[in-house]
Amino acid sequence: MVFKRRDRRPVWKIVLQFFWPRGGWGRAARYIQHRLHRLPDSPEKIARGIFAGVFTTFTPFYGLHFIVAATLAFLVRGNILAALLGTFFGNPLTYVPIGIVALETGNFLLGIDRRSPHHGSLLQKFGDAGQGLWDNLCAMIAGEPVHWDRLLTFYHEVFYPYLIGGILPGIVAGLVCYYLSVPVIRAYQNRRKGALKNKLAALKNRKKQADGDGGAD
Template structure:
């Protein structure tokens, strides 16, 4: 095929790229910031989209963040593309602290006593839950017997506390991002509008000067 990569990357390299993109997460963050600033909507609408995307990263619905952020942006009348871009607030560098804060808050709100050391197995718990879910779904089409015990324990000890606990820190973080984004986006749009206006004025003056020279000839 014409557009197929000639140097096909091994799986470990592609996994590494997912955890650490080319140029680092700092460069990826600057790219997202640049795209957000260039969106044509009013600053408040873009910021509402950012609110939706950032808040969504505090939910335990991994794999559905794009969908949830887009739907929430529609409900809040925010920019959907801004919401999708803002979900990059959740990345391999931030998911662990987000999960720890959400779980600890959930345990506190639910009055559950848990050892903070169990948070370090968060990724493993979600991975195991995904594996169990897949096996139980496959069991519906085979002779294997479905066992929902592990998923039940996961829901009670991890998923539900995460879901409840992520609401408060999610709202607080999303509000901070909202109020920081509005003036920054407005300033960027005003500066860009001024640059475009100056360029248009320069082109208009140049055209006028050219027309004047042609008339004199």
């Protein structure tokens, strides 16, 4: 096939590059910054898109972040591509602290005591939810009754607190990125416009000189 990779990457390399992309996260961040600066929109609209993308990373809708960010960007009249790029604020290096902040905030706002003896660890809850999904899928295939108790526990103890607790820190992080992005993007766009204007002026001068040389002959 034309688009098939010539060098098939082993599974361990794919997993490694997911957590640490080629060139490191610094290079990935610079690439995203470069793409954001070159978007053909006003600084405010691009920044609103960034706000939508960053806010989305504080929601528990993993696997749907692009859709959520694009929808939110549309609602706040932000740049949708900037929103998609903004979701890279959430990555394997930041999802753990984001999740901790969101869950702790949600537990506090909802009055949930996560140190209660009947509360298991977060990893245990994710494991139980995954096992519950698998068991129900097998039960539906076999025509047996399904049980939602583990998934309901996950919803009440993880998903819902994460959803509620992510709103406030998501807004704060999104607003910080918004107000930091506007002047940076505006300065970049002005510098780029100035460079293009100088380039056009240089081309006009060269053309005048060429016309003058031709007239002299």
